Amino acid sequence: MKRHALLFSALFAVNLAYSQVGIGTNTPNPDALLELNASGVKGGLLLPRVALTSTIAAAPLAEHVEGMTLYNTVNTPGTNGVSPGYYYNNGTKWVKLEATTPSVISTSWSIQGNANTHADHHFIGTTDKQPLIFKADKGKVGFLTYEEDGNLFFGASAGRDARGSNNIGIGQLSLAGTYMTGSWNTANGVGALSSNRSGDYNTAFGGRALIANSTGNHNTANGFKSLHSNKEGSNNTANGYQAMYTNTNGNNNTATGASALYANTIGNNNTATGANALHDNITGANNTAMGFEALKSNTDASNNTAIGYQSLYANTTGERNTAVGVLALKSNTTGSGNTAIGEFADVSANNLSNATAIGNGAIVNASNKVRIGNTDVTSIEGQVPFTTPSDARFKSNVQQNVPGLAFITQLNPVTYYFDNQKMGKQLNESAAKNKPHPTATKQIKTGFLAQEVEKAAHAIHYDFDGVIAPENEEGYYTLSYSQFVVPLVQTVKEQQQIIHAQNLKTETLESTIQKQQALIESMQSKMEELEAKMNF
Numbered sequence: 001m002k003r004h005a006l007l008f009s010a011l012f013a014v015n016l017a018y019s020q021v022g023i024g025t026n027t028p029n030p031d032a033l034l035e036l037n038a039s040g041v042k043g044g045l046l047l048p049r050v051a052l053t054s055t056i057a058a059a060p061l062a063e064h065v066e067g068m069t070l071y072n073t074v075n076t077p078g079t080n081g082v083s084p085g086y087y088y089n090n091g092t093k094w095v096k097l098e099a100t101t102p103s104v105i106s107t108s109w110s111i112q113g114n115a116n117t118h119a120d121h122h123f124i125g126t127t128d129k130q131p132l133i134f135k136a137d138k139g140k141v142g143f144l145t146y147e148e149d150g151n152l153f154f155g156a157s158a159g160r161d162a163r164g165s166n167n168i169g170i171g172q173l174s175l176a177g178t179y180m181t182g183s184w185n186t187a188n189g190v191g192a193l194s195s196n197r198s199g200d201y202n203t204a205f206g207g208r209a210l211i212a213n214s215t216g217n218h219n220t221a222n223g224f225k226s227l228h229s230n231k232e233g234s235n236n237t238a239n240g241y242q243a244m245y246t247n248t249n250g251n252n253n254t255a256t257g258a259s260a261l262y263a264n265t266i267g268n269n270n271t272a273t274g275a276n277a278l279h280d281n282i283t284g285a286n287n288t289a290m291g292f293e294a295l296k297s298n299t300d301a302s303n304n305t306a307i308g309y310q311s312l313y314a315n316t317t318g319e320r321n322t323a324v325g326v327l328a329l330k331s332n333t334t335g336s337g338n339t340a341i342g343e344f345a346d347v348s349a350n351n352l353s354n355a356t357a358i359g360n361g362a363i364v365n366a367s368n369k370v371r372i373g374n375t376d377v378t379s380i381e382g383q384v385p386f387t388t389p390s391d392a393r394f395k396s397n398v399q400q401n402v403p404g405l406a407f408i409t410q411l412n413p414v415t416y417y418f419d420n421q422k423m424g425k426q427l428n429e430s431a432a433k434n435k436p437h438p439t440a441t442k443q444i445k446t447g448f449l450a451q452e453v454e455k456a457a458h459a460i461h462y463d464f465d466g467v468i469a470p471e472n473e474e475g476y477y478t479l480s481y482s483q484f485v486v487p488l489v490q491t492v493k494e495q496q497q498i499i500h501a502q503n504l505k506t507e508t509l510e511s512t513i514q515k516q517q518a519l520i521e522s523m524q525s526k527m528e529e530l531e532a533k534m535n536f
Contacts, residue, residue, distance in 0.1 A: 020034075021033065021034050021035070023035070023036050023037065024037030024039060025039070047069060047070055047071050047086070048070045049073050050071070050072065050073065051072065051073055051074040052074065052076070052082045053076060054081060055080045055082055055095070055096075058089075061089070068088065068089040069088045070086070070087060071084075071086055072086075072087050072094075083096070085097065131143055134154070136156075139156055139157075140156070140157070141155060141158075142154045143158065143162075149166075151164075151165060151169075153175065154169070154170045155169065155173070155190070156172045156173070157176050158170070158172065158174045158176060160176045161176070161177065161180055162180050163180060163181045164182045164185070164200075167180075167183060168185075168186045168187070169186075170188045171187065171188060171189045171191070171192055171207070172190045172191070174188070174194060174204075175187045177193075177196045177197045177214070178197065179197065180196055182199045182200050184201045185199065185201070185203070187202075188204070188205045189206045189209055190208065191207060191208040192204040192205070192208065192209045192210060192211065193211070194211050195212050195214055196210070197214045197215060198215050199214065199215050199216045199217050200217050201218045202216065202217065202220070203219070204220075204226075206223045206224045206225070206226055208224065209225065209227060210226070210228070212228065212229045212231050212248075213230045214232065215231070216231065216232050216233045216236075217235070218235045219234065219237070220237045220238070221244075222238065222240070223239060223243055223258075225241065226238040226239065226241070226245070227245070228242065229245060230248060231248050233247050233250045233251050233253075235251055235252045236251065236253045237256075238254075238255045238256075238261070240257045240258045240259070241259065243255040243257065243261065243262070244261045246265055247264045247265060248265050249266045250264050250265060252269045253268065253269065253272075254270070254271045255270075255272045255278070256273045256274070257276070257277055258275040258276070259275060260273070260274065260275065260277045260278060261278045261281055263279060263281060267282065267287075268285045268286075269285050269286045270286070270287045270288070271287070271288045272295075273290045274291045274293070274294055276296050277294045278294070278296070279293070280298060281299060283300045286302050287301070287302060289304075289312070290308075291308045291310070291326075293313055294306040294313070296310070296313050297313060297315060297316055298312070299316050300316075301315060301316065301319045303319050304318070304319060304322070304323075305321070305324075306328070306329070307328075308323065309326045310327050311324070311327065311329060311330065312330070313330045314330060316333050316334060317334050318338070319336045322339045323341075323345075324341045324342075325340065325341060325343045325344070327343065328341065328343070330346055331346050331349075332346075332347055332350055332352075333351070335349075335353050335355070335367075337353050338352060338353065338355045338356070338364075339355075339356045339357070339358075340356070340364075341357070343361065344360065347363070348363050352364070352365075352366065355367055356369070357370075358370070358372045358373070359372055359374060366470075367471075403490065404489075404491035404494040404495075405494050407456060407457065407464070407487050408487055408488060411453060411456055412448065412449070412452055413446065413447070413448060414447065414449060415446050416447070417443070417444065423476065426476055447481070450478065454467045464483070466484055
């Protein structure tokens with residue numbers, strides 16, 4: 001008490017005299033109001049120790065006093081929380097005194113950065129085998145495990161129950177599956193691989209990519225909601241917005257393009273390249289679609305190949321079809337085993353089978369038929385002629401009943417103009433609109449009228465395979481002119497038989513005439529002899 005009185009008196013005297021005061025020294029610094037000197041004495045200045053409540057609250061002062069200095073003894077949470085250390089008041093709040101000189105390093109990392117750090121001594125992290133956790137508003141937003149696990153997670157709840165190793169999850173709820181034992185997974189995006197449990201070697205880039213995957217392995221998803229519903233499917237690759245969105249258990253599929261293989265659930269071994277390629281496929285397998293909306297409507301059919309914009313677009317259940325070219329086989333829905341090569345190459349009906357169309361705009365109108373070129377084609381050329389298998393070993397029920405003259409003599413050869421535009425419309429109205437046909441060609445052609453040939457064959461009950469009648473109202477008659485060779489050969493043979501018979505008759509007649517001539521000559525000779533005798 002006596003000391004306090006003496007100190008107070010000294011300070012009071014200083015205040016009155018405006019002179020310096022020294023404690024432990026008789027010669028205080030002339031610029032200091034008070035100098036404490038501990039020469040020969042161990043001690044220091046002990047400032048008041050108080051418990052602050054926050055940096056913005058004045059307490060324990062009644063109000064903020066600029067320049068007030070003290071030592072805080074407590075920790076308080078929150079944005080304006082405080083921690084033990086020296087604080088001064090700047091008139092509006094408490095500011096913690098931190099080391100700022102280059103020669104001094106604080107044990108805390110400053111939010112404005114630290115200087116004079118050394119890689120061997122200074123770091124952010126743990127000194128035991130516990131994970132390094134980052135939090136925001138008390139919630140975990142970052143998680144780095146000890147190097148033996150090799151896991152790295154950033155984002156709210158990312159990897160929250162990870163038990164596996166070598167996983168990387170970046171984004172809220174990425175790789176956040178319950179009791180997640182999977183390893184070697186990489187997820188980048190909000191919700192990416194968020195349900196994964198035991199799946200390994202999966203890669204997901206994009207929000208909600210592979211979000212439902214649980215046990216599937218070796219999947220790659222790039223794009224928002226790509227492989228969104230996959231649970232157990234493996235070895236799938238999806239690149240693009242909602243690519244393979246619905247896949248659950250399908251395996252070995254590849255989808256590249258927005259919504260490619262979108263509806264696939266359990267279909268396997270499909271490849272879709274292009275936006276909406278194989279979009280509706282559900283269970284179909286072994287399909288290949290390359291091009292925008294190629295095989296778009298396919299649902300359950302398998303073994304189809306479509307290359308080109310909207311090729312095999314409408315196919316639903318048709319199988320083993322091959323389409324190459326823009327809009328190739330676009331009209332096919334249920335037909336199988338069809339082939340179309342060329343822009344707009346197509347079938348005239350949606351349910352044909354084993355039909356082939358080759359060439360730009362070629363339209364085949366019947367099953368088991370090959371059509372080469374569109375109606376603009378004027379010639380089909382090749383170094384060698386077409387041949388037909390004709391080995392006797394493969395033929396049965398062989399009969400020599402081909403009519404000749406009876407059939408050929410009823411045929412009516414004509415010349416004509418052919419209207420390509422009219423035929424184009426008969427083949428396929430939509431195709432004719434997409435690629436207009438020219439007006440009727442003014443080139444004279446020679447041939448038969450198919451309906452007349454059919455009538456001539458029916459008249460003699462001849463099942464002539466040179467006439468191909470239409471299968472429906474959309475079809476049209478065609479003639480196989482090579483088949484006329486056979487009845488023509490028969491006609492020649494019949495004519496030769498007639499000629500031979502006539503020759504035999506002629507020879508007999510000539511022999512008879514010769515004999516009669518010889519008889520006449522003999523009789524004339526005898527008459528001459530008789531006349532000679534009578535003259536004597």
